[in-house]
Amino acid sequence: MHYHWNWTIFWDLTPEGTGTYLHTLWVGLMWTLATALSAWVIALVLGSILGVIRTAPRKWAAAIGNGYVELFRNIPLLVQMFLWFFVMPELLPGRLGDAVKQMPPPWASFVPAVLCLGFFTAARVAEQVRAGIQALPRGQGMAGTALGLTLPQTYRYVLLPMAFRVILPPLTSEFLNIIKNSSVALTIGVVELTAAARTMQEFSFQVFEAFTAATLIYIVVNIAVVFAMRRVEQRVAIPGFIGPVLKTATH
């Protein structure tokens, strides 16, 4: 059992001549964060809309929301990734399809990856937003209506400000999930952190150093997000309420 450890490998230059292996991992981390953050914007906006319409008193609107969640939760993320990357450009009408296919290298895989992760995570955010709204006492919505607020106003000024505070912890774990899930984008060519570790392993043959570094970076990012979100929770907490407790979703 011979494995030659070489922890100084990170300061060696890559054969591509673009910098050290450490730099490769750093660039990978940046792509991971760029993918996750861009997708998070889509997920949060779309997920909130879907979550709201699932609780709205319109049957057909709730049905659309529920259908969306079922669709995106019951197809594996990797298959969705392939649908966005391989299938979507073929199904788009002529010009638009060609434009998508002719995107230059990093964007040709980055854009589908962001769309995929965004729409996938929106289903999970929608589920949390719905749970958050339904966790509020029914009287709150009724009080809003009794005060003469319209339905959109009731959501905007009464329900959502409370619901979002309640679901901050599960939203944090969804954000952590989107960072982890962005690694699936390596299958369509996004050189994010895991792919960068793979590249490093293939060039340097130092498998375990490369993966250890990637693992540590993921852990550090995780801890940073958890701490940042805890600060946010404290900032927006409403005095007089016990810290919100909700079941968090799985990975």
Added chain:
Amino acid sequence: MLGQFDFGVIARNLPYLLKVGMTFTLTLTALVVVGGVIFGTLLAMMRLSSFRPLSIVATAYINLMRSVPLVLVIFWFYFLVPYIGAWIIGASTPVKVGAFLSSVITFTMFEAAYYAEIMRAGIQSIPRGQVWAGYALGLNYWQTMGKIVLPQAFRNMVPILLTQTIVMFQDTSLVYVLSITDFLGAASKVAERDGRLVEMYLFVALVYFIMCIAGSYLVRRLQRRVAIIH
């Protein structure tokens, strides 16, 4: 618009997709459920142990597995398992581990962390008085756990364990990164060979969708039947 597509490619390759691909996916899922729940339950018991070092190790393991992406874990084990194998049998070179065994080990180790958290919740939902009652009757730790706590915890958690299993069933498609021929891998090989990406991937999505929807429906029905009201 769909005229340029040839959906016959699915029918022609169906035996291969199901016999080779889906068999792999389902076998892997079945083995990982069993292995993952057993290892996960042990992890949960360790995590809840009053013996600090044991609970620290289990907590660290669970948190580690939950904070790294599955894709990275798959790569980790793919390279690590041959070395561990060599260490166990005392060989001087890394042992060759087949793709299937490697996937089973990887997913069992990874999913165990998620099953462990579910089982922990299950164990913690049992009133503490039952444990004391067990000890008062003269049962030891393993008897109390095995005969009183775990059967109830397991029963209460079956729906959540199954829901997690549906998630895991979807996650097994990630063995694609090791070029393994699971259901998605088989479809992707046909797709690349025949240049029928659109047809094959839409078909794969549809099959996964139907299977997972059916699975969730059965879980919901089961949930209503097994629910114990405390």
